Amino acid sequence: MNINPKAAGLSPLRLETLDRFIQARYIDEGKIAGALTVIARRGEVGHFSPLGLADVERKTPVREDTIFRLYSMTKPLTSVAFMTLVEQGMVALDDPVHRVIPEWRNLGVYRGGFMETFRTVRPERPMLMIDLLRHTSGLTYGFQQTTNVDAAYRKLQVGERTRDSTLDDMVRQLSTLPLEFSPGTAWNYSVSTDVLGYLVGKISGQPFDQYLHSRILQPLGMNDTAFYVPASKQSRLGSCYSATPKGGMALFDDCAKSTYLQEPSLLSGGGGLASTAGDYLRFCRMLLNGGTLDGVQILSPKTIQLMTLNHLPGGKDLPALSRSLFSEVTYNGVGFGMGFAITLDNTFTMLPGSVGDYSWGGAASTYFWIDPKEDLITIFMAQLLPSTTYPIRRELRTLVYSAFAESNS
CATH class of the missing domain: 3.40.710.10 (DD-peptidase/beta-lactamase superfamily)
Structure with a gap:
């Protein structure tokens, strides 16, 4: 060089x-x-x-x-991979995420309780694609160690590089867990970009x-x-x-x-x-x-x-x-x-x-x-x-x- x-x-x-x-x-x-x-x-x-x-x-x-x-x-x-799909007109930044992940349509926001007894309320609005790109989705990481929600992530090993877990498994796990906050109201470092990778696969067909x-x-x-x-x-x-x-x-x-x-x-x-x-x-x-x-x-x-x-x-x-x-x-x-x-x-x-x-x-x-x-x-x-x-x-x-x-x- x-x-x-x-x-x-x-x-x-x-x-x-x-x-x-x-x-x-x-x-x-x-x-x-x-x-x-x-x-x-x-x-x-x-x-x-x-x-x-x-x-x-x-x-x-x-x-x-x-x-x-x-x-x-x-x-x-x-x-960048996700934005190539936006440029092709296959997805828009203001599309709701549940358009591609239907089981996320009714995700609730955490209000109390522990894993298997979570209490939730409806979010102020649905999670949008841009929320995943900018970490305003309401998702989290297990290593944050601050809430009962991230404790559930740790227990389920959400998004971890384990031997037999897949992106499909991760998305199914997340469908059973509440959001930390209503999308667009806060910023939280999270598995949002892992979800983007899942979406790239689903939207592109590859x-x-x-x-x-x-x-x-x-x-x-x-x-x-x-x-x-x-x-x-x-x-x-x-x-x-x-x-x-x-x-x-x-x-x-x-x-x-x-x-x-x-x-x-x-x-x-x-x-x-x-x-x-x-x-x-x-x-x-x-x-x-x-x-x-x-x-x-x-x-x-x-x-x-x-x-x-x-x-x-x-x-x-x-x-x-x-x-x-x-x-x-x-x-x-x-x-x-x-x-x-x-x-x-x-x-x-x-x-x-x-x-x-x-x-x-x-x-x-x-x-x-x-x-x-x-x-x-x-x-x-x-x-x-x-x-x-x-x-x-x-x-x-x-x-x-x-x-x-x-x-x-």
């Missing part, structure tokens, strides 16, 4: 500072095993830097083609993974992105670690025994893909280019523009609407579009960037953002759970913008 920091308007010396910071603050101190940082600007790759180890136990270094678990960085891909491959992954040349890692690529999969209470890390998912080495029965559009930094860069370039890359059009520029506006009701930011304890973004001054967090006000985020830049991350500390005003893409790949352990995403934003040698404006 041709790397040209000066053509990207970046300072080579300041990029060295970025690498030294990650190496000294996180890798040398044993907080993370390794990382790969990619910065592209003005159509040029200005930085592509693998550091540390992909697998501590076998001393395998992070390489340019290391395969990482994306977890929730799967969500933007699923959201299995979700096949549609994703044929309409996005294959056209973009994302050849290393899939719901599992085949035997021919097993040596490139890194291990995943979890943070320990004393600031170290413990092996969570051994690359040699990983569940990602087998095709899952549940194709999680919310968190199931594995990929490389190079593949994800191609996806981000398509978004930054207005839906087209190397002559292949995935979406129209107007659709990308629509997806990256703040769609939270009333134009509010996340603190005004959020019910979640956990998210892949800091809240203040940040809204939410269709699959992405959107920066609304840098005086509230207290971070460099641009109004309208959009981002998301994954549970194992992966992260990306796209800043159209600066023609910038940044991708950070690491494998440490949970992503909230360290403030590395905030630090990365400061370090990347500090490496600008000249402004786009």
Whole structure:
């Protein structure tokens, strides 16, 4: 890969500072095993830097083609897949979800009780497709651990990558559970994007993974992105670690025994893909280019523009609407579009960037953002759970913008 920091308007010396910071603050101190940082600007790759180890136990270094678990960085891909169906006129953003999932027509909103004795009331309005895209659906995640509803999710293992569970099973389970709130009245990080994956399959008439491959992954040349890692690529999969209470890390998912080495029965559009930094860069370039890359059009520029506006009701930011304890973004001054967090006000985020830049991350500390005003893409790949352990995403934003040698404006 041709790397040209000066053509990207970046300072080579300041990029060295970025690498030294990650190496000294996180890798040398044993907080993370390794990382790969990619910065592209003005159509040029200005930085592509693998550091540390992909697998501590076998001393395998992070390489340019290391395969990482994306977890929730799967969500933007699923959201794009759904929007290709919107562009084809096969579904509309204001369609009720029960048009495709009839058993959800009478979903109630939680008012009391426990699993099997839930008391509910009717929602103020039906759940719409856009509620799934922007996490205002009333669904939740079991790991939120705040309500009796998410306790039921945990008991039923809703949306988890178990051996024999499927998307159909997940949708049937959800039909028996109440919503946390009336759709459109709050924001809650949830299995909404997994439901989108289910809908992509039902609306397109193709299995979700096949549609994703044929309409996005294959056209973009994302050849290393899939719901599992085949035997021919097993040596490139890194291990995943979890943070320990004393600031170290413990092996969570051994690359040699990983569940990602087998095709899952549940194709999680919310968190199931594995990929490389190079593949994800191609996806981000398509978004930054207005839906087209190397002559292949995935979406129209107007659709990308629509997806990256703040769609939270009333134009509010996340603190005004959020019910979640956990998210892949800091809240203040940040809204939410269709699959992405959107920066609304840098005086509230207290971070460099641009109004309208959009981002998301994954549970194992992966992260990306796209800043159209600066023609910038940044991708950070690491494998440490949970992503909230360290403030590395905030630090990365400061370090990347500090490496600008000249402004786009």
